[in-house]
Amino acid sequence: MPELPEVETFKRYLDKTSLKQVIKEIRVTDNRILNTEEKRLIKALVGKRFESSIRHGKYLLVDISPQFLVMHFGMSGDLEYYNNKDEPPKFSKVIFQFNNGFNLAYISIRMFGKVSIVNSIEEFIENKKLGPDAYKMSFEEFHEAVQRRSAIAKNALLNQSFIAGVGNIYSDEILFRTKIHPKTNINSLSDNKVKELYDNIIEVLEFGIRKKGDLSSYPNEFLIPHRKKEEKCPICNSEITRIEISGRHGFFCPSCQKE
DNA sequence: AGCGATGTTCGCCG
DNA sequence: TCGGCGAACATCGC
Known part of the structure; x- marks a missing residue:
């Protein structure tokens, strides 16, 4: 949980x-x-x-x-x-x-x-070796963390020494909302995209806290209700794809989240 | 009934 | 040294 x-x-x-x-x-x-x-x-x-x-x-x-x-x-x-x-x-x-x-x-x-x-x-x-708390961190802290590292986005978000608190499910949701392919290297993101990513980390976590961590009743426009096979992207209706990265599996929309 | 799982850690390899 | 990968950990539920 x-x-x-x-x-x-x-x-x-x-x-x-x-x-x-x-x-x-x-x-x-x-x-x-x-x-x-x-x-x-x-x-x-x-x-x-x-x-x-x-x-x-x-x-x-x-x-x-x-x-x-x-x-x-x-x-x-x-x-x-x-x-x-x-x-x-x-x-x-x-x-x-x-x-x-x-x-x-x-x-x-x-x-x-x-x-x-x-x-x-x-x-x-x-x-x-924990990074800044993902919900309480400032944009400056996040920006600094991004600059200090080279890693694909999904691994970066999951790495607790990068930022602390994001796990497999919310990492997918954050990348989906920011329209970043899970394998995009974080240090290749534009400044605007980094800011957008930061805002979405906070928003997704905020929403999760408001839901008390309960994933069972998310609105359709989130990825969470669609994290399974044969689901369609709520934005563009493409097939949601399952990907394996470092032994974890993630879901993303190949059309909204281009590599 | 085997496989997968919202996590962390460690060793290997490039 | 760092990042990606895969296995190991324990055990229940699908």
């Missing part, structure tokens, strides 16, 4: 439900999900509170001063706040139990996510 819009939705959910409550206990159901020692996680969290959270790209960082809890949701992560009296949600991997009788479950079906503890946000971003 989680590209930037969904992680932003998780962030808002966590902020709404789980801030400022004292953490009583941590339950780790499967410690393969941890990127840190279980002891260290427990020591860092028990008795602390989630003070605030920030999202960078697809990562959610929670201030448990002096450290930060980091959650990444892989391809199948979720958060659920529920009453301690109830059964934990299926596939819960880490459960944060608060003093008020409610729990926050970190859920991961396929174990691709990770939970860890870091000392500072700056250090974390540095270690992971």
